[in-house]
Amino acid sequence: MNRLADATSPYLLQHADNPVDWYPWGEEAFAEARRRDVPLLISIGYAACHWCHVMAHESFEDEAIAALMNEKYVCVKVDREERPDVDAVYMAATQTMTGGGGWPMTVFATPEGKPFQAGTYYPPVERHGMPSFRQLLVAVDRAWGEIREDVLRAGDGLVAELAHNARVVARAEGVPDGEALGAAVGVLLREFDAERGGFGGAPKFPPSMTLEHLLRHHARTGEPAALAMVQATCAAMARGGMYDQLGGGFARYSVDAEWVVPHFEKMLYDNALLLRVYLHLWRATGDALALRVVNETADWMLRELRLGPDGGFASSLDADTDGVEGKFYAWDADQLMAVLGAEDAAWAASAFNVTPEGTFEHGLSVLQLLQDPDDAERYQSVRARLFEARREQRTAPGRDDKAVAAWNGLAVAALAEAGALTGRPELVDAARQTAEMLERVHWDDKASRLTRTSRDGVAGQQNPGVLEDYADVAEGLLALYAVTGETRWYRLAGKLLDVVLDEFRDEDGLFYDTASDGEALIFRPADPTDNATPGGTSAAAGALLTYGALTGSGRHREAAEQALRFTGALAERAPRFAGWGLAVAEALVDGPREVAVVGEAADAEKAAGLRAMHQAALAATAPGLVIAVTPPAGEVPDAAEAPELLRGRPAIAGEPTAYVCRGFVCQAPTTELSELRSQLA
Template sequence: MNRLGNATSPYLQQHADNPVDWYEWGDEAFRAARERDVPILLSVGYATCHWCHVMAHESFEDAQTAAFMNEHFVNVKVDREQRPDVDAVYMRAVQAMTGAGGWPMTVFLAPDRRPFYAGTYFPPRDAYGMPSFRTVLASVANAWADRRDQLLGNADALTEHVRAMSAPKPAADGALPEDFAPRGLDNARRTFDARHGGFGSAPKFPAPTFLTYLLTQPDGRDMAVRTLDAMMRGGLMDQLGGGFHRYSVDERWLVPHFEKMLYDNAQLVRAYLRAHVVTGRADFLDTARATLAYMERELLTPEGGFACAQDADQEGIEGKFFVWTPQEFRDLLGADADLALRHYGVTDAGNFQDPHHPAFGRRSVLSVVTDVPELARAFSLGEDDVRARLGRARETLFSARRARAHPGLDDKVLTSWNGLALMAFADAYRLTGETHYLDVARRNADFVRARLTAPDGAPLHAYRADVRGLLEDAALYGLGLVALYAAAGNLEHLQWARALWDRARRDHWDDAAGVFYSSGPDAEALVAPTTETFDAAIMSDNAAACLLGLHIDRYFGEDEGARITARVLAGTANDMLTHPSGFGGLWQAHAHLHAPHVEIALLGTPEQRAPFERALAAQDLPFVTVAPAERGGGLPLLEGREGNGVAYVCRNFTCDLPARDPAAFTAQLRALQG
């Protein structure tokens, strides 16, 4: 009996009709494994994962494979996004056994949940240097029957290894060396691809938290700007609909893995907004706007929450929604087809083919291959005329694409990822002053307060699912609330963020170890607790908690966040230097910790504050503490401050004379930058 029909996860629902006798993660499955005296086959993935779909079609929908699974195993399906704690534990087992990780993840467990064998995707037949899934199943079943002691010995060793990998390093104290940040930038430059942008070789991931950090460092901005420029021109960005795909399979950012995730897009919005402030380039702001429009159009739910992601496959073919042929351009664009083909690099040879569906043919992922000035010369047109024609072509292509079968939507709503979206929309309002962005942000906060918050104030992890909140939920949504307060001045949002910081510190911080644990004390006891400092898809929960604590310190005149941040940084410093691009969140925390304490109080109605807010948004001041309010009081920074349309620039709560016009305020802000 497949038990996934009533699951709240769209990923589990995708497997509800498999002939596999799936269980959800929980006591029912563990009890069945003990009673039947068989291993647990744990399969972990997510709804928009292309290779998860491939393995499902090849193996989990195959009747013979399913029958063997049902006879010899208790089969458990887990959505890694709904249960990141479970995923993190067993991903360490995969990494220990294979040296790499990924999804779908396949792990074999003893009935007490200790792992003894692990891998990722297994093909239906021996291929790619891997044994077939059926071969693996038979080998494990035979070993369980005939060599169980050996498997349980593996379980002992692998579980101890996972626990060692999960355990915090010995607590460290003391200041980091003065050259810590320069050394990190030097090490990052060693892996930087100066030609194409990004770090390392293919496949390339966007690393938005590290790019955002680099934009705060004068010696690192060139790496960030080069990467952001390359990503927005390549196929990683959806050139018609806005937003970014998950990663690039090549070093040029040309051919993406086509799923589009909320977390990538939300984090990249903030990177492009900051890049616009740093460089003044309008195209960076345009990219942020296009990404926000995508998020709102495709991921925003009617209730105000943001869904997780869109699928990589359409009608079973990878990227079908996004790729084009020259003939399609000619049929749609007529006289402007040649111009658009040249601009987007669409050719008969194409640049992409789904290897599982060769009959669909080679097609082209759109990227910006030829710029407007070159097109103007090649076609003997004025540049304004070229822009107008490309604009019309883009609208025509986008409209035609909307008639295609759309990517599937993973409509889970996760608190942590919504915190990232809240930051993006709040920051967009602060930079542009466009109230629509603020409306979206406020609706999101109202939704999370009503639907993703327990009666005691604890955050929940997922909407419509009985999943306890994790550190990432408290920390990332707390950061979103800080951004919303800085944008609009509702002190209730900042107080809510402070309550989430207090909860993170109380339930997740281990002062002896000098680290935050991902799960709280009342969470399910897994075979190993987890701590996360590396930024994988999203900023690590330890980095997010440190940044939240630093914000609360600056607003409320406290120092606990700074003390905790220093402890986490000391314990992670070696890893940060060894793999700098993977620790962007903690590099941000380090920069924030050591930045001068600068506070900006803006007093007056929203209309009175608006000119001052625009002046502040135009300045490159990434670590200032911004306190907007209609009247004084409620925060140390606002005590004794009054005025209708006045700005105070302060250092350690000692303020300059109040500025009553934006020009004087701008002069004070520029003085902060030396």
């Protein structure tokens, strides 16, 4: 075994038996490269990455290739999910050098970590004009030996360019106003795939944050086209192969433009974000398909990713089973027959679009549900039998069981809201237990620091929290507070956001992805765009805006506005890369609206009235709605610990009362549900 044998990352442990003498990221690797006077070979990937597995099998398990790697380089293996900061700087380098990027990422760097050659997957033999990995290893070694001065000069120049770009891009001005938000929707309309839903062509990714932006825009303006794009995209994704028609939950993306064949890995962050989108779509329209997806996706998260009764969720499920991509999920007619018998198998093939030629590979089909079957009872029976057969007879995909703070924060927000709106208290309980795990395992109250990852209840001390961790966990805690009224979550969110303001922002209001006292990388990343998850800057903007509304803090609101400066620049040029930033901007333009629900649960009738008022507030669609509610019975916090939004707002005549404010102007308090709904419309 190599130096990865003691790693806590499941991805690194997958490489612990490679003949490559891998080092984990750290000073030991850099020191060894300096001692031997050889370059670093930095390989970055993650556990659920299909092509990472392919390259590992083809090259990293090959004795001859491994011997060449060990002789000429110090080889470093990085889990991008544990170290997104390391991934970010080398991804920026890879994209600058090649015009593209992805995983596995292969970077050659000086012993100081400055990259001079980069790419992604390389085959073991020359293929389709792509050099073999062996050829690349030999060529880079020759360059290091023969033209080293040129190599070093190129590395220095690239690092300077990347550092300059990070600051210039992130300093762009232009907090989006109503006009800019409307223009962004116009761009999205032009890019929208009206026939198949979604945006752009293949591969097609779930645009969860853009869908949230469009839902908020529709709620603020009534623009029908914004809602129509959400409805069409959500229906297409839920009926296609990217959605697991038997077990619930979404795969990472569709390899085609029709949502038929997924890239089968299933990520916590995708499902948390999409769960919230479908929930908000159902809240806005009452769409039955959206509600079904909410319930099935929540069930999948609890069944497949939950780490135990103490809370927390695993990162992902693998794309491969027994070394074959999609083997767990795809079916043919004979396999349906073996489980269901001839009559039900024929019915299922029609219902799930299982064709003789197959929609995937080797004559297999990925299940789709292009329309609701007429026989709902038969559908439920067939679905349950296929699900059970798959569970019992097939090898389940591997699970990356590390907990990532940011993604668990997204899960807390989604599950808390889903439980409250759909009447499923077990989902709120799961959100609360996950929040407790994050506080207990990831948060160091004495040091005021958050750790990014944990495994088996032990924090990964070498993996400090980055901006998205602090922001997404704060977002989840504030959503949990809005649902439960438990002030401990509001207070903890405030502590996290204090660190954001003190350690991740400079004197000009620029947000960095790493803390000021964090590890010094080749440059300090500051990416204000959104990608597969909300970028740290836009996630911080959302949490800061909510917290500022709860507390009346101008400092937090101003910081939220500063964080959105670059979003305005993207609104009319590339709104799909600013989905969460635009969603937060919709809340900012809308106020955001603030609701204080107060009252006493002195008897059953008043307790029911307080719950009804609270539920009506939660059911409102106003963008970025901020809710504070009287704490539950038994929790009587100090006055100083209660949100400012609750202070000085008594229950009128002892009855449950709601106060609605917007843009620093408050309406008259009301004890009537109908009036509250009217004020929030």
